[in-house]
Amino acid sequence: MADFGGAEPDAFRADVRAWLEANYPAELRDPKAATDPEAVWGGRAFEGSQDPQIVWMRRVAEQGWTAPAWPKDYGGGGLAPQQARMLEQELAAGRYRAPLASFGLWMLGPVLLEYATEAQKREHLPKIINGQIRWCQGYSEPGAGSDLASLATRCEDKGDHWLINGQKIWTSYADKADWCFCLVRTDTTKKHEGISFVLIDMRTPGVETRPIQLISGESPFCETFFTDVKIPKDNLVGKVNGGWEIAKRLLQYERQNISGGFGGGGGAGGSAGDLGQIAKQYVGLDAEGRVADGGLRDRITKNKMDFQALFQTIGRTAAESKAGNGPSAATSIIKYAAAAFAQERSELMVETLGAQALGWDGEGYNPSELLAVRGWLRSKGNSIEGGTSEININVVSKRVLGLPDPK
Structure with missing residues (x-):
């Protein structure tokens, strides 16, 4: 592992730029290079794989740069906030593919750093950083969505192990995950x-997953069933009956990262690309070279301005969280706004494409056009996932504005 820790800012940036250029796999320099789309998530399924994406992930992980600001003791980069930002900037400037996309990085790892024992940190954090384990999130249940604290999945103390029975729903990629971080009920007399917060190996007997097909045609979410699942006592994070505090903290990280993903065509739904340029192509130009439909032009401009303001706010709050004690309740403001802007963008995309946005498959439509209507349907979930918009408004009213509960 090269050591860039003591370099001056300009020298550090130059060293990072040189390292990225030297270590980026040649196969990935073609934007259309074919790789397994699941490879960016890592996990046990890719042990020994020589997929270029996995090779790239391993090289970056050896530097600790999949988690650049995490402590070196656990395999992280140990970079100062300014250095971590420089690394992010150079990755973006060079249009390098993300080395690793991981719920472990975005959500679980930060709370393990805060709440886990030293043994748990040394067991799980290096595997998250190296992309060895793919994690899923066991929170929502059929009867406990917005009111998450009503969850009923039972976890009983059996002396030398925990015994888990229950069901989770909307568990993203549970059918592809290696481990699950999960909320369970250890006391039925309190809400x-x-x-409690536990970690579950998905290969444990009694764990079953069933993908759910969405109206977009995709199946990223699953039902997850636990039937007499035995896990070690060491898989409890934090205190018994102390999981709600960890759950709230993790949701702040989740909302922060969901918000950052909106707007690029994936989280926002619809075709990727500049909406203004797409409108010029499909709607046409007026005499001054602008989008011919003035009303549509105004709404596209406003949406782009809203997203630009959102991204600047996300950047500011991310810097504040790194300099302080992690994300705050302000993430609920960002999550609410991001969902609204993303849904608006997907609707504008469908309107802009007109009849070309009505295709589902077959001839007469290009891939971006076929993606538009699926993306629009997918965007309906933006205001539900990671905490509904209604719940986020309640969080803002209570924890940001300090408003009293309604009487």
């Missing part, structure tokens, strides 16, 4: 104070 929030009866919840």
Whole structure:
């Protein structure tokens, strides 16, 4: 592992740029290079794989740069906030593919750093950083969505192990995950104070997943069933019945990262690309070279301005969280705004493409056009996932504005 820690800012940036250029796999320099789309998530399925994406991930992980600001003791980069930002900037400037996309990086790892034992950190954090384990999130249940604290999945103390029975739903990529971080009920006499946070190996007997097909035609979410699942006592994170505090903290990280993903065509839904340029192509130009439909032009401009303001706010709050104690309740403001802007963008995309946005498959439509209607349907979930917009408004009213509960 090269050591860039003591370099001056300009020298550090130059060293990072040179390292990225020297270590980026040649196969990935073609934007259309064919790789397994699941490879960016890593996990046990890719042990020994020589897929160029996996090779890239391993090289970056050896530097600790999949988690650049995490402590070196656990395999992280140990970079100062300014250095981590420089690394992010150079990755973006060079249009390098993300080395690793991971719920472990975005959500679980930060709370393990805060709440886990030293043994748990040394067991799980290096595997997250190296992309060895793919994680899923066991939170929502059929009867506990917005009211998450009503969850009923039972976890009983059996002396030398925990015994888990229950069901989770909307578990993203549970059918592809290696491990699950999960909320369970360890005390049925209390609500929030009866919840614990545990880690479950998905290969454990009694774990079953069933993908759910969405109206977009995709199946990223699953039902997950636990039937007499035994896990080690060491898989409890934090205190017994102390999981709600961890759950709230993790949701702040989740909302922060969901918000950052909106707007590029994936989280926002619809075709990727500049909406203004797409409108010029499909709607046509007026005498001054602008989008011919003035009303549509105004709404596209406003949406682009909203997203630009959102991204600047996300950048500011991310810097504040790195300099302080992690994300705050302000992530609920960002999550609410991001969902609204993303849904608006997907609707504008469908309107812009007109009849070409009505295709589902077959001839007469290019891939971006076929993606538009699927993306629009997918965007309906933006205001639900990671906490509904209604719940986020409640969080803002109570924890940001300090408003009293309604009487």
